[in-house]
Amino acid sequence: MKNKIESIQILRGLAALAVVLFHYRFYLVPDGADRTVPDSLFGWGGIGVDLFFVISGFIMVYVTDGKGYGLKTSANFIVNRLIRIVPMYYLILLVAFLTGGAMSTFHYADKVDNLISALTFRPYLQNPAPLYIDSSGMYNVRWTLNYEIYFYMAFSLCLLIKPRLIALAFWFALPVVVVYYLKGEFTLSAKGYAFDSVFAKFLTNPIILEFGFGALAGFVYKKASHYVEGKSASVPILIATAIGMAIYTRELTAYNLLSGIAFSVLVLTFALYSNVVTLFFPKCLITLGNISFSLYLIHNPLASFISGKVEKLFPGIMHSVPGFVILIAVSIIVANLSYHYIETRLTLKLRKAFHLSSSHSSQGITTGTPAS
Numbered sequence: 001m002k003n004k005i006e007s008i009q010i011l012r013g014l015a016a017l018a019v020v021l022f023h024y025r026f027y028l029v030p031d032g033a034d035r036t037v038p039d040s041l042f043g044w045g046g047i048g049v050d051l052f053f054v055i056s057g058f059i060m061v062y063v064t065d066g067k068g069y070g071l072k073t074s075a076n077f078i079v080n081r082l083i084r085i086v087p088m089y090y091l092i093l094l095v096a097f098l099t100g101g102a103m104s105t106f107h108y109a110d111k112v113d114n115l116i117s118a119l120t121f122r123p124y125l126q127n128p129a130p131l132y133i134d135s136s137g138m139y140n141v142r143w144t145l146n147y148e149i150y151f152y153m154a155f156s157l158c159l160l161i162k163p164r165l166i167a168l169a170f171w172f173a174l175p176v177v178v179v180y181y182l183k184g185e186f187t188l189s190a191k192g193y194a195f196d197s198v199f200a201k202f203l204t205n206p207i208i209l210e211f212g213f214g215a216l217a218g219f220v221y222k223k224a225s226h227y228v229e230g231k232s233a234s235v236p237i238l239i240a241t242a243i244g245m246a247i248y249t250r251e252l253t254a255y256n257l258l259s260g261i262a263f264s265v266l267v268l269t270f271a272l273y274s275n276v277v278t279l280f281f282p283k284c285l286i287t288l289g290n291i292s293f294s295l296y297l298i299h300n301p302l303a304s305f306i307s308g309k310v311e312k313l314f315p316g317i318m319h320s321v322p323g324f325v326i327l328i329a330v331s332i333i334v335a336n337l338s339y340h341y342i343e344t345r346l347t348l349k350l351r352k353a354f355h356l357s358s359s360h361s362s363q364g365i366t367t368g369t370p371a372s
Helices: 006-028 036-063 071-099 102-107 109-120 140-158 164-183 198-204 206-224 234-248 257-272 274-280 284-290 292-313 321-353
Strands: none
Touching: 006 036, 006 257, 006 274, 006 284, 006 292, 006 321, 036 140, 036 206, 036 234, 036 257, 071 102, 071 109, 071 140, 071 292, 071 321, 102 109, 140 164, 140 198, 140 206, 140 292, 164 198, 164 206, 206 257, 234 257, 234 274, 257 274, 284 292, 284 321, 292 321
16 A cells, blocks of 8 residues: 655645635625735635646556556556545535525526536536536536546556556547647647537646646656655755745646646655655644545535525624634534544445455545636
């Protein structure tokens, strides 16, 4: 079993915190008020999606290192991934459904379509890209899981072939080649290509390349980790600082392949210098990284439920700085409980039921965020 790289958990913790701040920034001001200040403070937080996609690509290479190839390896991988993500997702989707109107959903055709999409991990709207789902609909957080599961399926197919790097390179290059042949176009924008089919848009969206950047970092780590002994924190701290400044100045933005490239360098560096990085950063970020999947799934429906109930008694109280802080604290507490008492236990029971080992460490889960 692969050990967790705790420095990667730190990055996941930072990404998860950025995502929560991004979504909860609306609670900093009264409902309907000008959002210029919240946007300036935390509008950059959506970039956590790019980091999570890169980490996912890296981890998939890391946890399958030395696993060989063939049908058994491929099947074990995909079953492990689906067990780790899908049951917990459906559980929180049910909570979101029950707390978000439940049966009234069936009175509206668009809400029914949205629910079916949520149940089937299916993109169904032409816009907005790269979501291809209703950005304001029920449980819109799911859009990144559509890409995650697609990547897992593709990666499992690549595990059937011995030269894994070549197989992955072919998979990432194929959509680019096909689109250029069909349309004579090439773009790195996450707005994607103007196909009539939403599935064609989804399957060719360049944001998928961020998984590739992470996978490439994973292959480089496999080779370089035998030769690089990261004993000084100066290199990863300098890189992290430079990327942080680029995010602050908006030179790096969400759903941007340049951000994906920068994060692949960051992930690789943190992995190579893991021992010193973990000494530099607070341990609470590792914990935050561990619970990030539960936090990702829970934070939006939880905030909506709490603010709705509380503001019936005290109108507007949650749309304030104290309300903002309370929602963050409660979300982290609930996610921590969910991780320890539901997420890990549910996964363990299902793996035992399917006679699977814990060969893929829990850090292999990657989280994502809705766009709004």
